[in-house]
Amino acid sequence: KKNLNVNKLGIVGCDFSGSVALLYAELDWEKIPYDDSPLFEDKTPRGQDVQALVLVSPDPSTPGLVAHKAVxxxxxxxxxxxIGVADKNSHDVGIANKMFEQLSPKKDKEKQEPPYLWKYPVNQSGMDLVTHNPDFRSHISEFLTKYVKEHPSEWRDRRSRLDRD
Structure with missing residues (x-):
């Protein structure tokens, strides 16, 4: 029997679903482990599973979704x-540049992976950019392989130790 390793989760969001991806990742990253062990490292995790995000022509102004806080x-x-975008789509490029700036580390002490901004010489947006651009699909696959598939993480039971049989 094989188990799904939830801790190897990468999300690709196109257009408005980029906001959904950001908001889901924020909720996931804010979850705290179960209080089922005196040692923090032995507590059963819940959340902190999203390892990487790919935002294609993201639209942070989706009605009803407040993506700015999630960014x-x-x-x-x-x-x-x-952040993947077509460089001939000025609207999407403007949004992508702004989001890239917001995601970029602001201080030297912020030890984080800087975001990537990929621009492609086409005039497509969202899923059209993905479906009609084999280079972009290949780059997404390589990115997810590096940061999700190859992420060192062993499978763990996600139920609290207190709820297990």
Whole structure:
């Protein structure tokens, strides 16, 4: 029997789902482990599973979703993030540049992986950028392999020790 290693989670969000990805990652990163052991490192984890984000033509102004706070929270986490955009789409480039700036470390003491900003010489947006651009798909695959698949993390039971049989 094989088990899914939830701690190897990468999310790709296109357009408005980029905001959903950011908000989900923020909620995931804020979860605290179960209080089922006196030693912090032995506590059963819940959350802290999102290892990487790929945001394709992100739209942080999605009605009903407040992505700005999630962008600021993402900057404080040491997780790799890619923003992918078509450089011939000035609207998307403007948003991507602003988000890249917001995600970039502001101080030398912020020890984190800087975000990546990938621009492609096409005039596509969102899923069209993914489906019609094999280079972009290849880059996403390489990124997720490096930061999610190869992330060193053994499978752990995610149920609290207090709830296990």
């Amino acid at each position: 600021m929270a993402a900057r404080s986490r040491a997780r790799p993030i890619v």
